[in-house]
Amino acid sequence: MNNILFRLFSHKVIIVGLDNAGKTTILYQFLTKEAVHTSPTIGSNVEEIVVRNTHFMVWDIGGQESLRASWYSYYCNTEIVILVVDSTDRERLTVTKEELHRMLAHEDLQNAAILVLANKQDIKGSMTAAEISQCLTLDSITTHSWHVQACCALTGEGLPASLDWMKSHVVAN
Ligand SMILES: Nc1nc2c(ncn2[C@@H]2O[C@H](COP(=O)(O)OP(=O)(O)OP(=O)(O)O)[C@@H](O)[C@H]2O)c(=O)[nH]1
Numbered sequence: 001m002n003n004i005l006f007r008l009f010s011h012k013v014i015i016v017g018l019d020n021a022g023k024t025t026i027l028y029q030f031l032t033k034e035a036v037h038t039s040p041t042i043g044s045n046v047e048e049i050v051v052r053n054t055h056f057m058v059w060d061i062g063g064q065e066s067l068r069a070s071w072y073s074y075y076c077n078t079e080i081v082i083l084v085v086d087s088t089d090r091e092r093l094t095v096t097k098e099e100l101h102r103m104l105a106h107e108d109l110q111n112a113a114i115l116v117l118a119n120k121q122d123i124k125g126s127m128t129a130a131e132i133s134q135c136l137t138l139d140s141i142t143t144h145s146w147h148v149q150a151c152c153a154l155t156g157e158g159l160p161a162s163l164d165w166m167k168s169h170v171v172a173n
């Protein structure tokens, strides 16, 4: 019964981004505050994350190219889209940009907020959150609220701030 109530009162969040961005590592760092060993996700993982009495159902979706065409099947009722970027992956940032702008145009995400996580900040030479923000042209987005946060999923740095932003977003809306 408790499980059913949690589902009714929890906010739906999806984690998307290209393969190897660190989505699954982030999901389990949110949940356990530890870096877990991951394998490429086929399908999705879902976990409930509680931030000071606010419940989120967080869906981590596989990012391999063949799986991206089915991301839309997770969009319905999503309040927050977490877009994870591997900040060392300069070559594929344009692919992420295309995926982002495709999502923004999808009718099921018209009311969703976008949280961009600039992950892998521990790696030397990684792009800063500001560089990623510029490459993804976040400043041009006027239809959705958005926020960008630098993080490292291995240490958890930047993730408590991300959860704080998610909580204040859903409380304010
Ligand atoms: N150095 C470093 N490595 C990271 C970080 N986050 C994730 N990784 C590593 O990146 C690799 C991919 O991480 P995953 O979390 O499995 O990536 P994913 O986005 O879930 O990938 P798919 O499931 O294929 O879409 C793993 O080897 C992680 O340990 C980080 O912040 N820093």
Ligand SMILES: [Mg+2]
Binding pocket: 023, 024, 025, 038, 039, 040, 041, 060, 061, 062, 063
């Ligand atoms: Mg994964």
